[in-house]
Amino acid sequence: MSRWREKSWWGWGWADEALDDAACRKLAEQALRPWMPIDGSVLPIPFDPLLGPPRLVPPSMMEEAFASDSMARAAHAYGKAFRDVVRALHGELEHAPDLVCYPRTAHDVVAVLDWAEAVGAAVVPYGGGTSVVGGVEYRGDGPWISLDLGRLNRIAEIDEVNQAVRVQAGVFGPALEDALRPHGLTLRHFPQSFEFSTVGGWLATRAGGHYATGPTRIDDFVEALRVITPLGSVESPRVPSSGAGPAATGLFLGSEGALGVIVEAWLRVTRRPERKVSASLGFPVYLEAVAAVRDLVQAGLRPSNCRLLDPAEAMLNAGARDGGARLLLGFEGPSAALLPVALEICRAHGGTEREHDPAGDTFRAAFLRAPYTRDALIRLGLVVETVETACTWSRFEQLHAAVVAAVQAAAPTRVAVVTCRFTHVYPDGPAPYFTVITPARRGAEVEIWDEIKTAVSDAIAASGGTITHHHAVGRDHRPWYDGERSPLFAGALRAAKRSLDPRGILNPGVLV
Amino acid sequence: MSRWREKSWWGWGWADEALDDAACRKLAEQALRPWMPIDGSVLPIPFDPLLGPPRLVPPSMMEEAFASDSMARAAHAYGKAFRDVVRALHGELEHAPDLVCYPRTAHDVVAVLDWAEAVGAAVVPYGGGTSVVGGVEYRGDGPWISLDLGRLNRIAEIDEVNQAVRVQAGVFGPALEDALRPHGLTLRHFPQSFEFSTVGGWLATRAGGHYATGPTRIDDFVEALRVITPLGSVESPRVPSSGAGPAATGLFLGSEGALGVIVEAWLRVTRRPERKVSASLGFPVYLEAVAAVRDLVQAGLRPSNCRLLDPAEAMLNAGARDGGARLLLGFEGPSAALLPVALEICRAHGGTEREHDPAGDTFRAAFLRAPYTRDALIRLGLVVETVETACTWSRFEQLHAAVVAAVQAAAPTRVAVVTCRFTHVYPDGPAPYFTVITPARRGAEVEIWDEIKTAVSDAIAASGGTITHHHAVGRDHRPWYDGERSPLFAGALRAAKRSLDPRGILNPGVLV
Incomplete structure (x- = not known):
């Protein structure tokens, strides 16, 4: 596959966007040294990997659909979690897939599943590979195939009358929006991974878009699915809504490749909003800002953007220097007329509008660069993790404190930064998103990450939060997911899995 | 159970609201005779039923939870579909339940399921018994128990901070709203059956409320479920949103008592809207009105009421005499400010606002009385059925024509009224709701109904509509539901059912 621009096999996104060594050192000097103990060395970007021979030989009938070269296998060995990047940087690729398969049609998917069943190989569906929860790596010992759906990338039909698009699973975010734009339409689903993730990946993991309220999770846009x-x-069936039995889409949304391979979907799209308005507000008291957001969404307002940054996040990612919280508000389309109502609610909670505030732009720039920055921080020897959840309003204050305390207790040097923002808000509670940065001992990064991740996840579970609002479960969240769902529901999923995948070849270790 | 007001055992709602013989005759003379051939006779309201002895004896341990008298058994023999009322009027009660069980606690539910498994009895969960699709009657030959959840009627917790209520399954609509009102809250879920249906019934059948857009299906309000x-x-888990695996609630919403007995739920409630605005518009051309509604919802407007009545419905149910369509529009809360935007869109499609139009009030009155009127029409010898679906916008014109044609072809006298309104509208299509009235031969009502129902359901399926938007599947919609879902999904549900209900005692014949 020739690409005009190479994707990174070991880290996030485009290879040429990764910070070079000099940029890493500059980041260390300017942004980290004042408050974070680092040794100043930079883990080098690894050479191209060379793996041992695969344990599988592709079937001759569809040989051209497979790749077995080291680069393809290494690039499909992991997702993009902290531990994935660390392992790739250290050349730990023993468990890379034996083969990568690139089906071009749904028929190819059928054929490769048949073949995998016959040879006893596991099959792990792979969209853009941006999983941060161990969703696309196989942790068993047998041979396995990474099923990269990136060539199943046809936008089959744009239906302007019904505002829907029929799209194959391997279409990436930008390609979909590019196709919709000339029609004045948009899916309006922008997860942070947008540029590097696919429709199929969004569906399989129930991805969250960056809009704070209203239709934002990919579930909200699904009209119909096709799954192999x-x-x-x-x-x-393709209908706007149905009350006929439990929703079939509901079984496959969030099934993370364990119940079938999503190959195509009808998605609802919408007209591009003509009007957008936004505001930035400062709040001296963080919990008053939390109350303002609750009040706003409980009053029936549905802002497209409602990102509440806690004081640490406001300082680090939005350049705020007053020690207060920042609320970035936006409304779109007909709702733009309702911004004044929102501002009034905020003022009642001590919020003040900040004219020409650069916080929004600063935050947006940091947000878009965040995964590349994360990779640089890893190379500088830091543990960096983002943890997200959702809880009811009344549990948030305690949950926030518990997460901060858990990180501080688990961080080896007791020096840790924990920031929090709301990515989504609901009438019954927020989806808080925490960023954790702390120094690691070189060579012990993954263990330290494991300890922090465990401590934070335990804290979230004990505080009544879900183990994931939109990062999915994968393998890394599995213990807490198992704790959060009823055993009988797990049994029902297991039974459904057996009925659809009797030999258990699909993404083993995930879901059931 | 003593009640200050008796519910009808054979027909809809309160016994004393049923039209008496004189009122039936008046309806015949004034509203029907001019355009519908009827013989003028009125089928009498039946005497209290006397059934044969039950085949089951309640376990002595929980005897007081059971009823086996004829009245209780007759009242639980059927739902409230056309065929149910006809059969009850004719005293066809051979398949009434052997026992009615009224659990008072979740523990009682556990106990009765255990006992039913032991004695080999089927258990059909029963909320308010308003099913119009054969959802609450057992059509097998063995002994069966109707599990009436009406005494599981505690409103356990009203959580104002998170705007949610924890409520047992047997709570009826009015009791729930009465409890929420002093807190300034409302569930804002008003199915037509509101007065006589329960929270558990809404959840098990994925009921639709009467709001046209936005959160309106009961699914939209569910925070958490407890199922036995x-x-x-x-x-x-009780969280505002989660991306952890396929949603557990999704398996039980719409499971119609076949996978478990829903005993309790956390439901999201909302502040009572301070502001409501409405308008009534006339459209000379029906399809232009359809286009206006599409345009309105695709522009991002979310009216609470958006009931488009076709010319026949406008005439019959809203007193319109100009041969045109009527659109009843409403907005609530902050969105009330957006009514002018909606009116402008309507005007562009030839709609004109009708000041002081009584159509809305007339329609509302007819809507609330409709089920009682339906029972009177049945007693006058008419077949009356309501059929609902959802389809994409581009399929609606053909679907509407196909339904009308199917009724005309199947109606024995070729004299049939078919009217249509939209109950719900989505950006990708409407939920059309048809009312069918046609004369029947006395004694052949159910066969004629069956023929018409089959013809209409076939027409809907062939036109790309779902077999039900909000009436559920039950037993009457089963053949079309089976045609609409994939066999492998049916297999997954069957596997889930076996894992939760291995002996298959729960509502056999429904779902799988």
Whole structure:
């Protein structure tokens, strides 16, 4: 596959966007040294990997759909979690897939599942590979195939009358928006991974877009799905809404490749909003800002942007220097007329509008660069993790404190930064998103990450939060997911899995 | 159970609201005779039923939870579909339940499921019994128990901070709203059956409320569920949103009592809207009105009411005499400010606002009385059925024509009224709701109904509509539901059912 621009095999995004050594050192000197103990060395970007021979030989009939070269296998060994980047940087690629398969049609998917069943190989569906929860790596010992759906990338139909698009699973965010733009339409679904993630990945992991309220999770846009299982194809009817039995889409949304391979979807799209308005507000008291956001969403307002940054986040990512919280508010389309109502609610909670505030732009720039910055911090020897959840309003204050305390207790040097923002808000509670940065001992990065991750996840579970609002479960969140769902529901999923994938070849270790 | 007001055992709602013989005759003379051939006779309201002895004896341990008298058994023999009322009027009660069980606690539910498994009885969960699709009657030959959840009627917790309520399954609509009102809150879920249906019934059938857009299906309000299966209890976590695996609630919403007995739920409630605005518009051309509604919802407007009545419905149910369509529009809360935007869109499609139009009030009055009127029409010898679906916008014109044609072809006298309104509208399509009235031969009502129902359901399926938007599947919609879902998805549900209800005692014949 020739690309005009190479994707990084070991880290986030485009290879040429990774910070070079000099940029890493500059980041260390200017942004970190004052408050974070670092040794100043920079882990080098690894050479191209060379892996041992695969344990599988592609079937001759569809040989051209497979790749077995080291680079393809290394690039499909992991997702993009902290531990993935660390392991790739250290050349730990023993468990890379034996083969990468790039189906071009749904029929190819059927054929490769048949073949995998016959040879006893596991199959891990792979969209853009941006999982941060161990969703696309196989942790068993047997041979396995990474099923990269990136060539199943046709935008089959744009239906302007019904505002919907029929799209194959391997279409990436930008390609979809590029196709919709000339029609004045948009899916309006922008996860942080947008540039590097696919429709199929969004669906399989129930991705969250960056809009704070209203339709934002990919679930909200699904009209119909087509899924290939080892026993055949499942299609749900294309209707705006149905009350006929439990929703078929509901079984596959969030199934993370364990129940079938999502190959196509009808998604609802919308007209591009003509009007957008935004505001930035400062709040001296963080919990008053939390109350303002609650009040706002409980009053029936549905801002497109409602990002509440806690004081630490406001300082680090939005350049705020007053020690207060920042609320970035936005409204779109007909709702733009409702911004004044929102501002009035905020003022009642001590919020003040900040004219020409650069916080929004600063935050947006930091947000878009965040994964590249994360990779640089890793190379500088820091543990960097983002943790997200959702909880009811009344549990938030305690949950916030518990997460901060858990990180401080688990961080080896007791020097840790924990910041929090709301990514989404609901009438019954927020989705808080924490960023954790702390120094690691070189060579012990993954263990330290594991300890912090465990401590934070325990704190979230004990505080009544879900283990994930939109990062999915994968393998890394599995213990807490198992604690959060009823055993009988797990049993029902297991039974459904057995009925669709009797030999258990699909993404083993995930979901059931 | 003593009640200050008796519910009808054979027909809809309160016994004393049923039209008496004189009122039926008046309806015939004034409203029907001019355009519908009827013989003028009125089928009498039946005497209290006397059934044969039940085949089950309640376990002595929980005897007081059971009723086996004829009246209780007759009242639980059927739902409130056309065929149910006809059969009850004719005293066809051979398949009434052997026992009615009224659990008072979740523990009682566990106990009765255990006992039913032991004695080999089927258990059909029963909320308010307003099913119009054969959802609450058992059509097998063995003994069965109607599990009436009406005494599981505690409103356990009203959480103002998070705007949610914890409520048991047997709570009826009015009791819930009465409890919420002093807190300034409302569930804002008003199915037409509101007065006589329960929270558990809404959840098990994925009921639709009467609001046209936005949160309106009961699914939209569910925070968490508690379900009792024959193997034990399933609880989903109480969080505002989660991306952890396929949603557990999704398996039980719409499971119609076949996967478990929903005993309790956390539901999201909302502040009572301070502001409501409405308008009534006339459209000379029906399809232009359809286009206006599409345009309105695709522009991002979310009216609370958006009931488009086709010319026949406008004439019959809203007193319109100009042969045009009527659009009843409403906005609530902050969105009330957006009514002018909606009116402008309507005007562009030839709609004109009708000041002081009584159509809205007339429609509302007819809407609330509709089920009682339906029972009177049945007693006058008419077949009356309501059929609802959802389809994409581009399929609606053809679907509407196909339904009308199917009724005309199947109606024995070729004299049939078919009217249509939109109950809900989505950016990708409407939920059309048809009312069908046609004369029947006395004694052949159910066969004629069956023929018409089959013809209309076939027409809907062939036109790309779902077999039900909000009436559920039950037993009457089963063949079309089976046609609409993928066999592999049906297999997954069957597997889930076996894992939760291995002996298959729960509502057999429904879902799988």
